[in-house]
Amino acid sequence: KQEVTQIPAALSVPEGENLVLNCSFTDSAIYNLQWFRQDPGKGLTSLLLIQSSQREQTSGRLNASLDKSSGRSTLYIAASQPGDSATYLCAVRPQGGGFKTIFGAGTRLFVKA
Amino acid sequence: SQTIHQWPATLVQPVGSPLSLECTVEGTSNPNLYWYRQAAGRGLQLLFYSVGIGQISSEVPQNLSASRPQDRQFILSSKKLLLSDSGFYLCAWRDYSGAEQYFGPGTRLTVT
Numbered sequence: 001k002q003e004v005t006q007i008p009a010a011l012s013v014p015e016g017e018n019l020v021l022n023c024s025f026t027d028s029a030i031y032n033l034q035w036f037r038q039d040p041g042k043g044l045t046s047l048l049l050i051q052s053s054q055r056e057q058t059s060g061r062l063n064a065s066l067d068k069s070s071g072r073s074t075l076y077i078a079a080s081q082p083g084d085s086a087t088y089l090c091a092v093r094p095q096g097g098g099f100k101t102i103f104g105a106g107t108r109l110f111v112k113a
Numbered sequence: 114s115q116t117i118h119q120w121p122a123t124l125v126q127p128v129g130s131p132l133s134l135e136c137t138v139e140g141t142s143n144p145n146l147y148w149y150r151q152a153a154g155r156g157l158q159l160l161f162y163s164v165g166i167g168q169i170s171s172e173v174p175q176n177l178s179a180s181r182p183q184d185r186q187f188i189l190s191s192k193k194l195l196l197s198d199s200g201f202y203l204c205a206w207r208d209y210s211g212a213e214q215y216f217g218p219g220t221r222l223t224v225t
Binding site for chain 2: 034049091
C-alpha cells in the first residue's frame with residue numbers, strides 16, 4: 001500500500017532563505033508526483049508535476065526533483081518570501097491504482113519578514 | 114481554459130439534516146472527478162471518484178454518497194449529517210490523459 005510522508009510537518013524561516021521540503025513514498029511504482037500549495041481556507045494550487053520518467057521540474061523560484069528508486073522528492077524554494085507562507089503538499093499517482101492520488105499530510109511553511 | 118466551481122463556499126447544517134454539495138468543471142470533456150475531505154489539521158481523504166457519467170467509486174464507507182448526472186457535474190450528498198461530517202470538502206478533476214490534478218475552491222461544512 002502506497003504511503004506518502006512529508007518532513008518536516010512545519011517550518012519557520014527568515015525571508016530570503018533557500019529551503020527544501022521533503023516528500024517520501026513507499027512504492028516506487030508511480031505515474032507521477034505533483035506538488036501543491038494550499039493557503040488557509042482555500043483549495044489546492046498545483047505547483048509542479050513530475051512524470052515518472054523525469055528527474056526534475058522548475059517553475060520560477062521553485063524546483064522539484066524526483067528520485068523514484070529511493071522513493072523521494074524534494075521541493076526547493078529559492079529566496080523565500082513572506083508570500084510563500086502556506087502548506088505544501090505532495091501527492092503521488094501510483095501505478096495500478098486507477099486514477100487515485102495519494103497525498104502526504106503537508107509541510108506548513110512560515111516565512112518571517 | 115479549464116475552471117472548476119464549487120458551491121456553496123460555506124455551510125452550517127444541524128445534525129440529521131440532508132446535504133448536497135455541487136461541483137462543476139468547465140472547459141474540458143470526460144474528466145475524472147474526485148471528492149476529498151480535509152479535517153482540521155489533517156491530510157486529504159479521498160471520498161469518491163468518477164471516471165464517467167454514472168460511474169462512482171467509493172473509497173471510505175460512510176453516510177455520504179456521490180453522483181455524476183452529467184459529464185462535468187459531480188454531487189456529494191447525505192441523507193442525515195453527523196457531527197463527524199464537518200470538514201473542508203474539495204472537488205478535483207484530472208483530464209482523461211491522467212496527468213495533472215486541479216482543485217476547486219472548497220466548501221467549508223460545519224455540522225452543529
